[in-house]
Amino acid sequence: MRLLRVAAFLAGLALAGGFAAAILVAGEPKQVKNDIWLDEPKESQPPWWQRDLTDDVAERILKGIQKRDPAKAKQLLELRPKDPEKFKALLREQGQPELDQIIRERLDARRHERNTKFLEWLKANYPGEEQALSKLKEKDSQLYISEFDRLMKQYGYIFEADSSCPELGTVLKTDFEFKKRANDLVKQIRNEKADAKKQTLGMELQDIVAKRYDLIMRRKEIAYEQLLKKLDELQKQVRESKDEMGKLRDPKVKQENVRQRIQALTENKVRLKWD
Numbered sequence: 001m002r003l004l005r006v007a008a009f010l011a012g013l014a015l016a017g018g019f020a021a022a023i024l025v026a027g028e029p030k031q032v033k034n035d036i037w038l039d040e041p042k043e044s045q046p047p048w049w050q051r052d053l054t055d056d057v058a059e060r061i062l063k064g065i066q067k068r069d070p071a072k073a074k075q076l077l078e079l080r081p082k083d084p085e086k087f088k089a090l091l092r093e094q095g096q097p098e099l100d101q102i103i104r105e106r107l108d109a110r111r112h113e114r115n116t117k118f119l120e121w122l123k124a125n126y127p128g129e130e131q132a133l134s135k136l137k138e139k140d141s142q143l144y145i146s147e148f149d150r151l152m153k154q155y156g157y158i159f160e161a162d163s164s165c166p167e168l169g170t171v172l173k174t175d176f177e178f179k180k181r182a183n184d185l186v187k188q189i190r191n192e193k194a195d196a197k198k199q200t201l202g203m204e205l206q207d208i209v210a211k212r213y214d215l216i217m218r219r220k221e222i223a224y225e226q227l228l229k230k231l232d233e234l235q236k237q238v239r240e241s242k243d244e245m246g247k248l249r250d251p252k253v254k255q256e257n258v259r260q261r262i263q264a265l266t267e268n269k270v271r272l273k274w275d
Contacts, residue, residue: 053088057102061095069094118152121159125173129155168222175215182208 066073072094080087092099123130129151136144158176162169185205192198247253 053091058088058091060102061091061098064098065091065095068097115148117163118156118159121162122151122155125158125162126155165222165226168219171215171218171222175212175219178208178212178215182212 062073062076065076076087076090076094079090119130119133122133133144133147133151136147155176158169158172161172182205185201185208189198189201189205192201
């Protein structure tokens with residue numbers, strides 16, 4: 001718990017102090033390494049649908065509007081070269097059906113990619129399950145979907161872990177098999193009449209549970225190691241942020257940043273005497 005609080009505290013420091021630094025580079029002409037003005041509020045940036053509105057997407061939306069309302073499409077085409085930003089805003093407003101469809105297609109594509117990777121993983125790790133699923137695909141599509149969902153719920157967390165941390169994936173796969181065996185042993189013990197057989201089954205169950213305990217401990221150790229790694233990264237960010245702020249306090253750095261900002265805002269139309 002202490003480690004989590006420390007990580008959260010350091011994360012707050014990194015966010016507060018992790019702005020891009022602007023430092024002077026030796027030699028002429030003087031240049032700022034990073035632009036401090038990029039730290040202005042994100043609200044000043046265009047929304048994502050304008051930043052990502054490529055020409056191909058715009059053309060697709062225009063074609064959709066053309067089918068629904070040719071007059072609006074004509075107005076948009078006339079506005080496009082005159083006021084690109086207003087064109088994008090109106091295109092987003094009037095092309096909502098097309099944008100919704102594009103978003104659905106992108107989500108479907110990502111889902112399809114994930115499902116494909118899961119099936120490949122399933123075939124490599126649980127070939128029997130994958131073969132049985134493949135047979136259903138040709139016989140009954142609805143049953144195939146239902147069985148796919150069941151397998152995803154059963155193995156999905158192992159698949160995700162295996163993709164990001166192979167060691168954790170191995171631990172989870174082994175633990176999954178131990179859990180199945182433990183459940184089988186419990187059923188056998190409940191149904192067994194002979195005391196000697198129950199004793200044998202009980203000893204095996206004790207061994208399985210002890211092994212599961214060790215696996216659970218390893219899972220926690222892996223999580224702890226990952227947290228330590230993140231903590232090291234946050235500490236590095238804190239040190240870098242402190243150094244950057246020290247450089248930004250240099251009056252010469254401030255002067256150079258202000259000068260370049262004014263030049264950017266006025267396109268060099270205003271010349272000020274700085275010394």
